[in-house]
Amino acid sequence: MVISNRLIKNALKSSGRRATPKRLLILDLLGKIPGHPDAETLFLRARNIDPHISLATVYRTLALLKKEGIVEGHRLGESHAHYEAAGDFPHVHFTCLKCGRVIEFKNPLLGRLKSELRRKLKADVREFHAHARGFCARCRKVRH
Amino acid sequence: MVISNRLIKNALKSSGRRATPKRLLILDLLGKIPGHPDAETLFLRARNIDPHISLATVYRTLALLKKEGIVEGHRLGESHAHYEAAGDFPHVHFTCLKCGRVIEFKNPLLGRLKSELRRKLKADVREFHAHARGFCARCRKVRH
DNA sequence: TTAGTTGCAAACAATTTGCACGTTG
DNA sequence: CAACGTGCAAATTGTTTGCAACTAA
Numbered sequence: 315m316v317i318s319n320r321l322i323k324n325a326l327k328s329s330g331r332r333a334t335p336k337r338l339l340i341l342d343l344l345g346k347i348p349g350h351p352d353a354e355t356l357f358l359r360a361r362n363i364d365p366h367i368s369l370a371t372v373y374r375t376l377a378l379l380k381k382e383g384i385v386e387g388h389r390l391g392e393s394h395a396h397y398e399a400a401g402d403f404p405h406v407h408f409t410c411l412k413c414g415r416v417i418e419f420k421n422p423l424l425g426r427l428k429s430e431l432r433r434k435l436k437a438d439v440r441e442f443h444a445h446a447r448g449f450c451a452r453c454r455k456v457r458h
Numbered sequence: 459m460v461i462s463n464r465l466i467k468n469a470l471k472s473s474g475r476r477a478t479p480k481r482l483l484i485l486d487l488l489g490k491i492p493g494h495p496d497a498e499t500l501f502l503r504a505r506n507i508d509p510h511i512s513l514a515t516v517y518r519t520l521a522l523l524k525k526e527g528i529v530e531g532h533r534l535g536e537s538h539a540h541y542e543a544a545g546d547f548p549h550v551h552f553t554c555l556k557c558g559r560v561i562e563f564k565n566p567l568l569g570r571l572k573s574e575l576r577r578k579l580k581a582d583v584r585e586f587h588a589h590a591r592g593f594c595a596r597c598r599k600v601r602h
Numbered sequence: 603t604t605a606g607t608t609g610c611a612a613a614c615a616a617t618t619t620g621c622a623c624g625t626t627g
Numbered sequence: 628c629a630a631c632g633t634g635c636a637a638a639t640t641g642t643t644t645g646c647a648a649c650t651a652a
Contacts, residue, residue, distance in 0.1 A: 332606060332651060353641080368609045373642060389533045393617090394641055406575060408583075417579060423571045427588065431550060431563055436595035440555065444571070444588040451580035476626065476631065497616080512634050517617060537642090538616055 325382055336360075336367055340375045341399075344385060350396035350407070350416055388443055390416055404428065406444040412453035419446075469526050480504075480511055484519045485543075488529060494540035494551070494560060532587055534560055548572065550588040556597035563590075 322341060323333040343359050344351070351359070357372045376397055379385040387395040390409050396416075404424040408417040428442045448454075466485060467477040487503050488495070495503070501516045520541055523529040531539040534553050540560075548568040552561040572586045592598075 334607065334651075371608060406571070408575065408579060408581060410581075411584065417581075419575055419579060421571060421574055423567050423574065427550070427565060427567045427571070428590070430565055430567065431552065431590055435552060435561060435563060436598075437552060437554075437561075437592050438598040439552075439590050439592040441591040442588070443590075444586070446572070446575055446583050446586045448584040449582040454580075454582040478632065515633060
């Protein structure tokens with residue numbers, strides 16, 4: 315999910331925010347790093363390009379982009395959050411308890427579930443996310 | 459979701475763990491406290507009954523019960539975890555961003571999604587949880 | 603020019619851990 | 628008695644914040 319810079323600039327500008335190089339960099343990395351990087355990973359990767367960027371800026375940017383609905387944060391592991399560009403086809407995140415890899419599972423049932431939720435609860439659903447944990451096909455066999 | 463003490467005792471004993479009064483107390487409270495209490499709430503409630511219990515014990519017990527598959531922990535808000543007895547009919551947790559209340563939404567699509575996941579990924583799915591955030595029917599009208 | 607942004611270090615909140623003592627089987 | 632459980636305080640982890648300096652519109 316890569317997001318065009320112009321779209322972002324407008325989204326930010328319209329709420330009085332600035333599209334600074336650091337913000338664009340973080341967003342760019344979010345589109346380029348495969349999987350679902352956490353704040354630390356984004357920070358390290360960003361520092362290769364902009365050596366003076368701070369972890370605080372990464373967190374502040376992620377918080378901002380989340381508020382704008384441009385990125386989503388999920389707690390895939392136990393402790394810290396992982397981020398991804400929003401707007402992709404709805405999917406379940408499956409985390410393997412042994413090897414740790416995250417598999418995205420796309421399925422139309424998710425979209426249906428979301429609309430059911432909207433309809434039955436008469437709620438304005440802003441975020442929707444499903445997450446599963448277990449042992450992936452590979453690891454379930456070799457689990458000591 | 460109340461869980462019988464005998465079941466627990468056996469589950470714990472079989473893995474070399476002891477069914478201590480403190481552990482049974484916490485489990486009992488998990489069944490009795492409505493909604494999805496967090497560790498702090500459980501701790502305060504437990505202290506009314508067993509004044510010497512510590513927060514560390516609550517956390518250690520929750521971790522243990524989670525490993526045994528007896529309770530589930532979810533990150534409903536942003537920061538800390540909420541807990542509930544496991545094994546209930548699968549449901550979505552909807553959190554209202556304004557009033558904060560949590561609504562459980564039961565729907566058969568969830569069960570179907572879980573089996574699809576199992577089947578397509580050939581994975582051993584241990585936990586499955588869906589979570590939504592937004593504005594509930596009441597709050598969406600009055601959102602200033 | 604001025605409101606918005608950033609780095610740095612300190613603050614925070616939730617959770618975990620080391621250790622000495624208590625408890626259970 | 629041997630292994631497990633617990634309280635306490637200290638440590639850790641992930642994230643947020645105050646503030647002075649900086650920068651984009």
